[in-house]
Amino acid sequence: MCAPQTASGLTGTSWRNEAVVRRLLLKISRACGLFALSRRLTAKKLRILCYHGIWLGDDPLFAPALFMRADTFARRLALIERLGYPVLPLAEAVTRLYDGTLPSGAVAITIDDGWYGTYLHMLPALRRARMPATIYATTYYIAKERPVLNLLVRFMMNRSLSGQISWTALFPAASADRQVDLADAGARAAVADELNRRLMAIDGIDARWAEVVRVADLLRFDLGQVSDGRWFDLMTEKELKAAAEDGFAIELHTHKHGLREFDRALVIDEVQENRRQLARMLGGDPGDFRHFCYPSGRYRPEVFPVLRALGVNSATTTVFGLNGRDAEPLALRRILDHESLTELDVEAQLSGFWGFLSRLAAVVRFRREA
Incomplete structure (x- = not known):
């Protein structure tokens, strides 16, 4: 973090x-003492x-x-x-x-x-x-x-490398729609930033987790091995x-x-x-x-x-x-x-x-x- x-x-x-x-x-400096x-x-x-x-x-x-x-x-x-x-x-x-x-x-x-x-x-x-x-x-x-959600979101978007998805599918409350090109690293980063911003406004870790699961399903991102392997978990x-x-x-x-x-x-x-x-x-x-x-x-x-x-x-x-x-x-x-x-x-x-x-x-x- x-x-x-x-x-x-x-x-x-x-x-x-x-x-x-x-x-x-550095090698020369070390050799010279x-x-x-x-x-x-x-x-x-x-x-x-x-x-x-x-x-x-x-x-x-x-x-x-x-x-x-x-x-x-x-x-x-x-x-x-x-x-x-x-x-x-x-x-x-x-x-x-x-x-x-x-x-x-x-x-x-x-x-x-x-x-x-x-x-x-x-x-x-x-x-x-x-x-x-x-x-x-x-x-x-x-x-x-629960996993550290802001990092999990960034990882999820980092690995979602192909296809397109609409902004309003990701964020149903958005006032305007546009297509997000998942091959574009900048576009993926913008989605991660917006999702993390919206997660901060949701009360309760369980509700925030449910929102991450919803977006992962839209992206066809498999959360199973990430959760099972505790890739983004802290200690119990x-x-x-x-x-x-x-x-x-x-x-x-x-x-x-x-x-x-x-x-x-x-x-x-x-x-x-x-x-x-x-x-x-x-x-x-x-x-x-x-x-x-x-x-x-x-x-x-x-x-x-x-x-x-x-x-x-x-x-x-x-x-x-x-x-x-x-x-x-x-x-x-x-x-x-x-x-x-x-x-x-x-x-x-x-x-x-x-x-x-x-x-x-x-x-x-x-x-x-x-």
Whole structure:
């Protein structure tokens, strides 16, 4: 449920177009010892890795900034171990960052949302590697035990690649009709946007699910294997509790995965309901949950006093970077790992060299534009 990382200056369209040059540069830089130098210079900074889910569906991989393959995640853990980065629980890592006792090159692993694929593949891989991790759990879909509908809708339209359908068949209340060419990616995206907008206006998860089923039938899209395979499901309450009992930290990610416009009352309601639900699911006191991840990584500084008043000790974003002792604890940076990154990319990011390269690229762009 998170947008791809763009703060590094080496992502997006230019990231793809310059991939070969960039990787050659990274290989040369590593061979010249610049990764090792960067690692020494950033030794006391905290590296927080960000993951989401494992793709459980068929090929091609859907939403590669959100989902990765199980074997890719296992290789990432092996890379961390091979490079000798110590992995700490998030709460301990944050405490030790600010009291100055963080071990050299410390890493914390965070996993957003609480996907079923996380439970099925990531947690066993972490147990085998003997690495701790924090799961930021958004609780609405866990409690309802329904697929995450906005992503399911986008997937459904992504895979409906042929034929035409009328707009009023899709949306009977529409005032004007037109034909939708399903071979047109833009047209499919427009349908997904409109359907998700209309779903938000429907009361109740069961009614929203029924609407998704209706549209899937119109598109002749088989929801069976998607539902049976739980491709877009979060963990159940039982699975989340099992994860906690296995020693994985469960922390805050709002109840409905949203902080629209960062309205103060909404922020309070979302965090407190998230806490109440987690306490109900896992046992314990709502106040036990003190670490937070902003939905989709987006935040505003004006929310910091609200979170502090709620007793939140740390909050993570998807802004790229490492964290020093001067980092704002309610705007911690992370390294968003995803399927399209190579091991060389991840090594560069962990070492701190990627950040140096990003700052250099920003300086070059600024001078060109000046």
